Amino acid sequence: MVGQAAVVEASGLVKSFGRTRALDGLDLSVAEGEVHGFLGPNGAGKSTTLRVLLGLIRPTAGGVRVLGRDPWTEPVAVHRDIAYVPGDVNLWPNLTGGEVVDLLTGLRGGADAGLRERLLAEFELDPARKVRTYSKGNRQKVALVAAFARRARLYLLDEPSAGLDPLMDAVFRAQIRRVRDEGSTVLISSHILSEVEQLCSAVTIIRAGRAVESGSLEALRHLRRTHFRVTFTDPGAAVLPAGVHDARRENGTVEFDADASQLPGVLAQLARPDVASVEAAPPSLESLFLRHYGGGDR
Amino acid sequence: MASVLRLLRAQARRDRWQLLAWIAGIGLLGLAIAGATASQFGSEAGRAAIVAVAAGSPAFLFLRGVPDGYDAGAFVFFNGFSFTAVLTGLMSTFLVVRHSRADEESGRAELVGAAPVPRSAPLAATLLLGLLANLLLAAAVALGYLAGGLPAGGSGLAGLAVGSVGLFFVGAAALVAQLMPSGHAANGTAAALVGLAYLVRGTGDAFGTPDATLSRVEPAWPSWFSPIGWGQLTRPFTEADPVPLLVLVGVAVLLAAVVLPVRGRRDLGASLLAERAGRPAAGFGGRSLLGLAWRLQRSTLAGWAVAAAVLGLLSGALGPVLADAVAGNPSLAELIARLAGGSAPAIADVFIAALLGITGVLAAAAGVQAVLRLRAEEEAGRLELLLALPRSRPRWFGAGLSVAAFSVLAVTLAAGLAAGTASLFADAPAAGPLTGTAAGGPDSADRFWLLVASALAHLPAALVMVALAALAFAALPRLAVALGWGPLVLALVLGQFGGLLNLPEWAQDLSPFHHSSAMPVEDFAAAPALTMLAAVVVLALAATFMLRHRDLGA
Numbered sequence: 079m080v081g082q083a084a085v086v087e088a089s090g091l092v093k094s095f096g097r098t099r100a101l102d103g104l105d106l107s108v109a110e111g112e113v114h115g116f117l118g119p120n121g122a123g124k125s126t127t128l129r130v131l132l133g134l135i136r137p138t139a140g141g142v143r144v145l146g147r148d149p150w151t152e153p154v155a156v157h158r159d160i161a162y163v164p165g166d167v168n169l170w171p172n173l174t175g176g177e178v179v180d181l182l183t184g185l186r187g188g189a190d191a192g193l194r195e196r197l198l199a200e201f202e203l204d205p206a207r208k209v210r211t212y213s214k215g216n217r218q219k220v221a222l223v224a225a226f227a228r229r230a231r232l233y234l235l236d237e238p239s240a241g242l243d244p245l246m247d248a249v250f251r252a253q254i255r256r257v258r259d260e261g262s263t264v265l266i267s268s269h270i271l272s273e274v275e276q277l278c279s280a281v282t283i284i285r286a287g288r289a290v291e292s293g294s295l296e297a298l299r300h301l302r303r304t305h306f307r308v309t310f311t312d313p314g315a316a317v318l319p320a321g322v323h324d325a326r327r328e329n330g331t332v333e334f335d336a337d338a339s340q341l342p343g344v345l346a347q348l349a350r351p352d353v354a355s356v357e358a359a360p361p362s363l364e365s366l367f368l369r370h371y372g373g374g375d376r
Numbered sequence: 377m378a379s380v381l382r383l384l385r386a387q388a389r390r391d392r393w394q395l396l397a398w399i400a401g402i403g404l405l406g407l408a409i410a411g412a413t414a415s416q417f418g419s420e421a422g423r424a425a426i427v428a429v430a431a432g433s434p435a436f437l438f439l440r441g442v443p444d445g446y447d448a449g450a451f452v453f454f455n456g457f458s459f460t461a462v463l464t465g466l467m468s469t470f471l472v473v474r475h476s477r478a479d480e481e482s483g484r485a486e487l488v489g490a491a492p493v494p495r496s497a498p499l500a501a502t503l504l505l506g507l508l509a510n511l512l513l514a515a516a517v518a519l520g521y522l523a524g525g526l527p528a529g530g531s532g533l534a535g536l537a538v539g540s541v542g543l544f545f546v547g548a549a550a551l552v553a554q555l556m557p558s559g560h561a562a563n564g565t566a567a568a569l570v571g572l573a574y575l576v577r578g579t580g581d582a583f584g585t586p587d588a589t590l591s592r593v594e595p596a597w598p599s600w601f602s603p604i605g606w607g608q609l610t611r612p613f614t615e616a617d618p619v620p621l622l623v624l625v626g627v628a629v630l631l632a633a634v635v636l637p638v639r640g641r642r643d644l645g646a647s648l649l650a651e652r653a654g655r656p657a658a659g660f661g662g663r664s665l666l667g668l669a670w671r672l673q674r675s676t677l678a679g680w681a682v683a684a685a686v687l688g689l690l691s692g693a694l695g696p697v698l699a700d701a702v703a704g705n706p707s708l709a710e711l712i713a714r715l716a717g718g719s720a721p722a723i724a725d726v727f728i729a730a731l732l733g734i735t736g737v738l739a740a741a742a743g744v745q746a747v748l749r750l751r752a753e754e755e756a757g758r759l760e761l762l763l764a765l766p767r768s769r770p771r772w773f774g775a776g777l778s779v780a781a782f783s784v785l786a787v788t789l790a791a792g793l794a795a796g797t798a799s800l801f802a803d804a805p806a807a808g809p810l811t812g813t814a815a816g817g818p819d820s821a822d823r824f825w826l827l828v829a830s831a832l833a834h835l836p837a838a839l840v841m842v843a844l845a846a847l848a849f850a851a852l853p854r855l856a857v858a859l860g861w862g863p864l865v866l867a868l869v870l871g872q873f874g875g876l877l878n879l880p881e882w883a884q885d886l887s888p889f890h891h892s893s894a895m896p897v898e899d900f901a902a903a904p905a906l907t908m909l910a911a912v913v914v915l916a917l918a919a920t921f922m923l924r925h926r927d928l929g930a
Contacts, residue, residue, distance in 0.1 A: 169761075176658070184662070187766075
């Protein structure tokens, strides 16, 4: 994404709440037009980061620019082009869903009427019901409809699909693709790997308030090892290619992981007549994730 | 039963500080009134004078209850019981709703209900918690009276009278919680029942018949329909009779016996009154911060305004009645002239000024509540949703403060208009040095506007309280609720009991209401009013500045 303007640019963000350090030198860069996954387990600092990006809280240290401006000093100008869905959607219990959508879009300049109706229908939301009577999933849908019913340059979504059933999740993903195709930028925080893998072109992984991995999904995959499972026709002939990791041998089958740089050598060594089958699994985001959190191979 | 006790422990732990504050506060109020009576009205003659005034005045009877002779204990009971009973009723209803309907709405009840406990176990635990809280409260009130130098037997029974009223409302709130769809609606309805009990008792007491010596009053029949009226019938310090308390406790037990099976049989979250559907799209003002602030405040504001209007009506209507009663009783008139000091103001005006002073506190309460709603919005995470939109914090804060200020204005205006209207229909006050307005008093239209102005005279002081709450919210959000309501309660106590408690002048000066002009007795003084309004502007600006520069969050 080199050469494209960064819509979100944060460097060395620190945020302390008393003695806890919620953010500890976080770097985050989101380029224009990309759908960026912001991955981390609960308590890693994802929501805190989004609040800093919105100028709701002021970073203890570090710099942040959103849409080219400082969100703490110019929140209103920044928010004009932002749609936000909080992680924990709390709405006014005595307002109806339709009233909440109109309030939230109205303050941004008004909903696209056709879009509003279409979204309400697609999310199967009854706008005449009081928020008090909505389930958690329905409240989430109200917030999503409010976010998508008016175009924005940047969508900040904090675990947006939590509480959605698979059908509604599909509706949600279709909306992400729509706004991406319109050229908008999306930052989705999540701890659901499959979601990020399906939706995002770039990923930042954070742990304990610090970005531990960042880049395009493709680039990140290159950092990871491909998992091989090779079966030999003659158990006695089973050999391990040199320099691979986590090798296991069982009867005539060997399993191992290979770095991207090792792939040519490994493949050359496997080009033998007694190889019965080769399975190679692409590096998953999960393995990327577990590498940072699971305390596995480092 | 084991599960009920376990739930009881959990509920008691959740409430421990809150209930402790209620119980200690109500107990201390009892001690303060008893102590003040001992020091200020130590002689029977002094008490007799006040009792005679009260017995001849429907408004006093309405506000305080019926006097029961000159005995020191009876005097304290007469002065404090109604007020104490209302506080106890509120403590009990909030307690019950918090653990029943509000928990059902929030989903906590579901979590507990999924555990292997009977469906009605949480409610049974709540009823037991209500029983325990009211027993503790009875003990606290009794101890307060005892420490104030009253006899043990009467103090104990007086405490039980307060506790029995509380128990009645525990049962009533448990029933309301089964009927209402939300915690908010249940709390409102149950608290309204407490208010209704006070009003019904007040009406019955106001129409009561005083005896020949003006030492005691037999309440009229409406008081028999109020649990607070029943509690009062106990007469703990004179002809002590515990039977009315048994009736109250009996009703509470009956309500529990009805409510527990109802909860055991109904669906979780089901209610007799269902939540209605609303409009599918925003109406007028539904797309602005000001409209939202108004929407969130309007129903509670209506409650405050109605309460203030009732007090205003009373003051306007009963003031002249009181004046006539005094005029028809020369010895009483002489007494009041002595009590009031050299320049005897018109009795009706003294009474009106006192009631309108209370409406000023009500107005401040409406405004403080509007400000504290801002904190609730922040705590619930809804503020985050709003401030992620292209609207600045000062703009959101400004909308909230505007609605708060408007609430204050609306409540004082409601009181003033009601008082003025009532005065139009009341008999023209008889002329004279002690009665009605000053000799050759103004005509009725002037009188109307005078009373409206008298209510509005409390506007600056009420706004100061609201601005203080705003500053607390901006500077110390976690303490906002305590810093918002605390000074208001203090101001109410200083205003209502400050003279009675014989507090030093500087302590009474702490309350902004002490700087309001007590119209129509005093003339309007512009200087303190303008000073207070200036303070309001400074406080509001400081609050806006501090809010702009602090983190938002829960």
